[in-house]
Amino acid sequence: MIRATGPDSLLVIVPAFNEEGAVGDVVHAVREHVAGTPVLVIDDCSTDSTIAVARRAGAEILSLPHHLGLGGCVQAGYKLAYQLGFEYVIRVDGDGQHDPADIPRILERLRSSRCEMVIGSRFVNGEAAHNGLARSLGIRFFRMVLRPILGKPVHDPTSGFVGVNRRALDVFSRSFPLEYPEIEALVVLQRKRFRFEEVPVKMLSRRAGRSSITAVKSFYYIAHVLLGVFVNVLKYDRRLRRAGSGG
Amino acid sequence: MDRLLDVTTALSLLLLGMVLFSVRRAHIRVEYSVSWLVAAVAMLVLSLARPLLDAVRRLLRVPDSPLALFLLGGGVFVLMFFRFSVIMSRLRDDNIALAQRVAILEYHIRSLGGYEN
Numbered sequence: 001m002i003r004a005t006g007p008d009s010l011l012v013i014v015p016a017f018n019e020e021g022a023v024g025d026v027v028h029a030v031r032e033h034v035a036g037t038p039v040l041v042i043d044d045c046s047t048d049s050t051i052a053v054a055r056r057a058g059a060e061i062l063s064l065p066h067h068l069g070l071g072g073c074v075q076a077g078y079k080l081a082y083q084l085g086f087e088y089v090i091r092v093d094g095d096g097q098h099d100p101a102d103i104p105r106i107l108e109r110l111r112s113s114r115c116e117m118v119i120g121s122r123f124v125n126g127e128a129a130h131n132g133l134a135r136s137l138g139i140r141f142f143r144m145v146l147r148p149i150l151g152k153p154v155h156d157p158t159s160g161f162v163g164v165n166r167r168a169l170d171v172f173s174r175s176f177p178l179e180y181p182e183i184e185a186l187v188v189l190q191r192k193r194f195r196f197e198e199v200p201v202k203m204l205s206r207r208a209g210r211s212s213i214t215a216v217k218s219f220y221y222i223a224h225v226l227l228g229v230f231v232n233v234l235k236y237d238r239r240l241r242r243a244g245s246g247g
Numbered sequence: 248m249d250r251l252l253d254v255t256t257a258l259s260l261l262l263l264g265m266v267l268f269s270v271r272r273a274h275i276r277v278e279y280s281v282s283w284l285v286a287a288v289a290m291l292v293l294s295l296a297r298p299l300l301d302a303v304r305r306l307l308r309v310p311d312s313p314l315a316l317f318l319l320g321g322g323v324f325v326l327m328f329f330r331f332s333v334i335m336s337r338l339r340d341d342n343i344a345l346a347q348r349v350a351i352l353e354y355h356i357r358s359l360g361g362y363e364n
Contacts, residue, residue, distance in 0.1 A: 060354075
């Protein structure tokens with residue numbers, strides 16, 4: 001069983017759905033770069049041998065009884081991490097796109113900045129990224145939408161390579177967007193007046209499988225995320241008004 | 248016009264029959280069947296009671312009675328679909344929380360060594 005050891009304990013969570021081709025290498029790489037850190041693979045009811053591969057690679061498994069989607073899967077990991085008393089959690093996707101060599105940098109920033117979330121960003125140093133046109137346009141669009149809401153620029157709002165501390169864990173284990181959670185999660189944090197920072201990371205090509213966001217789904221994605229952001233902003237405003245009238 | 252009202256009468260009877268049959272077969276829970284039953288009975292009564300339908304037409308200020316009936320029926324169904332969307336959303340949230348809880352409990356049990364997949 002994984003345990004939080006000490007006040008600075010870190011857990012790496014790896015949400016995975018049918019990632020038998022990549023998850024083993026991801027777990028090995030995490031264990032190599034942050035030796036001694038427990039790795040929890042949250043299996044979103046895969047139909048392939050993701051669980052067996054991850055277990056053989058040395059990960060602990062949190063196995064969901066049925067498919068919940070990315071947000072529900074990540075939140076299950078946050079809930080367990082919070083229950084077990086971890087101070088920091090870093091999420092690394094199971095498809096191999098995130099380079100575990102960047103984990104120490106994210107952890108260091110979480111500790112030194114004391115902000116609630118650190119995002120591993122492809123663009124923070126202005127690096128060119130290997131994205132399709134549609135995705136690049138989508139990222140630019142959401143940067144513009146989020147800028148006035150967050151009160152500061154966010155370079156890579158769709159990055160899933162994020163680290164959170166225990167204060168954010170507390171919030172996310174109670175309230176976390178269930179579909180396409182990355183952008184909405186930033187607004188949830190903003191509602192709590194939490195802070196985030198970005199550190200430059202390298203994104204790799206997927207080792208196996210395909211992205212779940214197809215061309216058609218990308219329109220649904222934009223509408224869904226915009227609505228989620230809008231709803232969260234409304235909640236934020238209502239809370240501020242209530243606080244204001246309360247004196 | 249009478250032909251249209253005959254059609255809505257038939258549709259109301261069909262809906263009523265379907266709902267009652269589904270409740271009897273336990274395909275739909277009683278608490279979720281009530282709104283359908285009320286809607287079907289209301290449609291049936293309005294299709295059969297012409298003076299009542301005319302009163303509704305005057306109230307809605309529409310030119311003819313069948314149109315009033317369809318507007319009313321459409322409005323009721325939109326409200327019902329909305330209500331079911333609210334119920335489905337709540338059930339989905341409960342379902343996700345429950346699935347996460349099951350997974351975490353299984354993890355703890357497995358960690359204690361008393362359970363293997």
